[in-house]
Amino acid sequence: MPRVILAIALLVTTTSVSAEPDLHATGDMAHHAIYVDVLGKAGLWGIGYDWQFRQRFAIGATASYYSFDGDHITQLVPYVAAYPLDHGHHRGFLQLGPSFTRRTTPSPVPEWSGMTTSRAGAELCAGYEYRHGVLVRAYAMASQGDHLVPWLGASFGWTL
Amino acid sequence: MIRGRRGSWLGYLSVVVSTSGLAACGVELGPAQPWQPIDQLSSSMLAERSTSGTVRSAPPPATSPLRVVTYNTEFGQDPEGLATAILGDPALSRAGLFLFQEEESYPEEGESRAKQLARLLGLGYVYVPARRKGEGTHGLALMSAFPIDRVEKMDLRLADNGVQRIAVAADVHVGDHTLHVIDIHLETRLNPRERIEQLHPAVIDAADQVLIAGDFNTNWVTWSGSVPVLADDRDQSPILDSYMASLSFDAPSAHSGPTEHAYGLEFKLDSIYTRGLDATFGGVVRTGPSDHWPMYIDVRLID
Numbered sequence: 001m002p003r004v005i006l007a008i009a010l011l012v013t014t015t016s017v018s019a020e021p022d023l024h025a026t027g028d029m030a031h032h033a034i035y036v037d038v039l040g041k042a043g044l045w046g047i048g049y050d051w052q053f054r055q056r057f058a059i060g061a062t063a064s065y066y067s068f069d070g071d072h073i074t075q076l077v078p079y080v081a082a083y084p085l086d087h088g089h090h091r092g093f094l095q096l097g098p099s100f101t102r103r104t105t106p107s108p109v110p111e112w113s114g115m116t117t118s119r120a121g122a123e124l125c126a127g128y129e130y131r132h133g134v135l136v137r138a139y140a141m142a143s144q145g146d147h148l149v150p151w152l153g154a155s156f157g158w159t160l
Numbered sequence: 161m162i163r164g165r166r167g168s169w170l171g172y173l174s175v176v177v178s179t180s181g182l183a184a185c186g187v188e189l190g191p192a193q194p195w196q197p198i199d200q201l202s203s204s205m206l207a208e209r210s211t212s213g214t215v216r217s218a219p220p221p222a223t224s225p226l227r228v229v230t231y232n233t234e235f236g237q238d239p240e241g242l243a244t245a246i247l248g249d250p251a252l253s254r255a256g257l258f259l260f261q262e263e264e265s266y267p268e269e270g271e272s273r274a275k276q277l278a279r280l281l282g283l284g285y286v287y288v289p290a291r292r293k294g295e296g297t298h299g300l301a302l303m304s305a306f307p308i309d310r311v312e313k314m315d316l317r318l319a320d321n322g323v324q325r326i327a328v329a330a331d332v333h334v335g336d337h338t339l340h341v342i343d344i345h346l347e348t349r350l351n352p353r354e355r356i357e358q359l360h361p362a363v364i365d366a367a368d369q370v371l372i373a374g375d376f377n378t379n380w381v382t383w384s385g386s387v388p389v390l391a392d393d394r395d396q397s398p399i400l401d402s403y404m405a406s407l408s409f410d411a412p413s414a415h416s417g418p419t420e421h422a423y424g425l426e427f428k429l430d431s432i433y434t435r436g437l438d439a440t441f442g443g444v445v446r447t448g449p450s451d452h453w454p455m456y457i458d459v460r461l462i463d
């Protein structure tokens with residue numbers, strides 16, 4: 001995981017030193033995006049928002065609360081995003097940020113009172129984005145908590 | 161135009177979210193079953209055990225402390241490889257008791273894989289089938305240099321997305337002491353609450369002094385039926401540890417680290433719980449042909 005973070009840092013450094021037009025100047029990209037995240041960094045599903053403050057950079061967060069098979073899960077995942085690749089409305093992105101999760105498992109048996117845990121981790125996502133009025137993302141991710149977990153996710157929303 | 165497009169996306173999103181909600185269906189578990197002495201099992205699922213003459217030929221292992229190993233042998237498909245790994249490791253070779261999961265027996269192989277492994281280790285054994293598998297059976301095995309008796313089997317609550325799993329309880333007589341043990345293998349595709357429901361009947365009435373070990377399958381995947389729908393960066397073992405603590409069990413293997421490896425990933429699926437015993441966690445030995453690694457603990461037998 002430290003190697004991955006180092007690679008991201010290098011990538012961000014490389015892209016940030018390249019000459020890039022201000023997002024406001026390009027006029028063809030909306031700055032704001034709201035979306036629903038499915039099976040990705042926010043668990044079963046979540047609602048997200050991000051703000052693209054430069055053409056190749058954005059910050060955002062995904063939040064979720066859901067019950068699944070009796071467990072109640074609340075999750076917040078803020079992130080910074082970089083867009084090292086783009087072609088028109090199609091772009092490749094990287095997102096990196098911490099994750100904060102609170103999970104309550106009610107007891108199914110009388111001798112136990114259940115369990116609630118709160119913990120922090122880190123999540124790295126890499127994937128494809130289509131942004132033109134609508135927002136579509138498909139990505140692979142790695143979540144680092146007690147251990148490293150690979151997974152897949154998708155986002156669907158709008159740009160504003 | 162934009163408004164219409166957004167309307168269609170809203171419809172799509174509602175389908176996605178609704179589908180996700182529908183996917184959140186739990187697993188149904190069948191009824192709990194009682195412990196059954198192995199000499200009362202049906203003829204198609206008979207347990208198999210060594211006679212009193214087939215005990216370890218090597219010098220008896222140390223008993224103070226007694227080393228106990230739990231090991232999922234991945235269908236016991238390589239008895240020679242398993243024996244080589246165990247006998248070739250100084251920590252494992254001095255163990256006096258082994259709790260194995262995923263042993264199998266097929267008529268065309270002449271003798272059960274548990275018997276093959278026991279002979280190679282020079283140990284007495286008990287093999288208890290959990291279910292039919294092809295022309296053979298799949299189950300759990302205990303092996304020890306010490307006498308094993310009062311062996312009982314419990315059919316665990318059957319998950320509707322899984323197969324029949326069992327627990328095996330036994331008394332192991334080490335000198336003047338008797339160690340009560342339970343060997344267990346839980347279903348793979350269960351979420352934490354279901355896993356506790358499946359475990360509950362096997363442990364709720366356990367003896368005051370007991371060691372429970374096996375493959376609890378405490379993976380980090382959240383399941384909808386047989387479909388993995390969520391990955392968690394925490395596995396289920398802390399939840400089971402918490403449940404077992406409510407029954408006054410210690411979890412000496414809580415920080416063992418991974419015990420299984422597959423697809424380039426590592427999982428903590430195996431655990432050891434003790435109650436009323438002076439136990440010290442040993443370690444996980446990354447050896448052997450199985451997808452699991454053996455894990456051991458030292459138990460000091462006291463009056």
